[in-house]
Amino acid sequence: DTAVSQTPKYLVTQMGNDKSIKCEQNLGHDTMYWYKQDSKKFLKIMFSYNNKELIINETVPNRFSPKSPDKAHLNLHINSLELGDSAVYFCASSRDWGSGNTIYFGEGSWLTVV
Amino acid sequence: AQSVTQLGSHVSVSEGALVLLRCNYSSSVPPYLFWYVQYPNQGLQLLLKYTTGATLVKGINGFEAEFKKSETSFHLTKPSAHMSDAAEYFCAVRANTGNQFYFGTGTSLTVIP
Numbered sequence: 001d002t003a004v005s006q007t008p009k010y011l012v013t014q015m016g017n018d019k020s021i022k023c024e025q026n027l028g029h030d031t032m033y034w035y036k037q038d039s040k041k042f043l044k045i046m047f048s049y050n051n052k053e054l055i056i057n058e059t060v061p062n063r064f065s066p067k068s069p070d071k072a073h074l075n076l077h078i079n080s081l082e083l084g085d086s087a088v089y090f091c092a093s094s095r096d097w098g099s100g101n102t103i104y105f106g107e108g109s110w111l112t113v114v
Numbered sequence: 115a116q117s118v119t120q121l122g123s124h125v126s127v128s129e130g131a132l133v134l135l136r137c138n139y140s141s142s143v144p145p146y147l148f149w150y151v152q153y154p155n156q157g158l159q160l161l162l163k164y165t166t167g168a169t170l171v172k173g174i175n176g177f178e179a180e181f182k183k184s185e186t187s188f189h190l191t192k193p194s195a196h197m198s199d200a201a202e203y204f205c206a207v208r209a210n211t212g213n214q215f216y217f218g219t220g221t222s223l224t225v226i227p
Contacts, residue, residue, distance in 0.1 A: 042217075043158075100163075100165040102148070105157040
């Protein structure tokens with residue numbers, strides 16, 4: 001069973017559209033994340049939720065809105081997509097907020113905005 | 115504040131040769147250190163991590179890394195490269211307080227037959 005699963009894996013959409021990426025973890029973890037990886041492979045944290053509560057909200061446009069209906073899910077909704085949003089988005093989770101905990105990543109969602 | 119520097123965005127080695135990927139961190143306190151590998155079109159997979167205890171850490175696929183506090187380094191090594199090791203490798207640091215996780219810019223490893 002996949003520990004952290006996200007859908008869709010590939011998404012091609014036009015500028016101005018609204019899209020969502022879903023993420024689920026079956027590890028029983030309390031903390032979930034969204035990371036963005038740009039074309040140069042640089043990974044940057046976007047959001048982090050702990051027990052459904054937002055704890056990290058980096059400076060991303062407010063067109064990006066995370067939603068955590070429960071501890072096992074953290075979805076990412078993007079409004080009014082722009083060309084610069086094209087990237088790979090990774091969902092991840094860790095056992096809890098503790099610093100030594102390993103972060104487990106999903107397979108990534110490749111978003112292309114045309 | 116934490117930061118991670120990976121020296122060399124691209125490293126090429128011959129099959130069977132030693133792999134050395136460099137990672138230096140800056141931290142006011144000893145951090146937790148991680149190495150992740152990313153194969154093409156896949157997510158990141160943990161190779162190994164250092165939290166406390168023994169400074170030489172062994173990971174999966176024959177990789178190991180040594181935490182050297184005096185050098186603020188956590189270099190990744192493997193005695194003999196295999197073709198399947200070709201991938202992107204990320205060093206990451208996490209402070210021992212708080213939850214922020216900082217990644218290096220990655221090193222792309224090419225293994226030459």
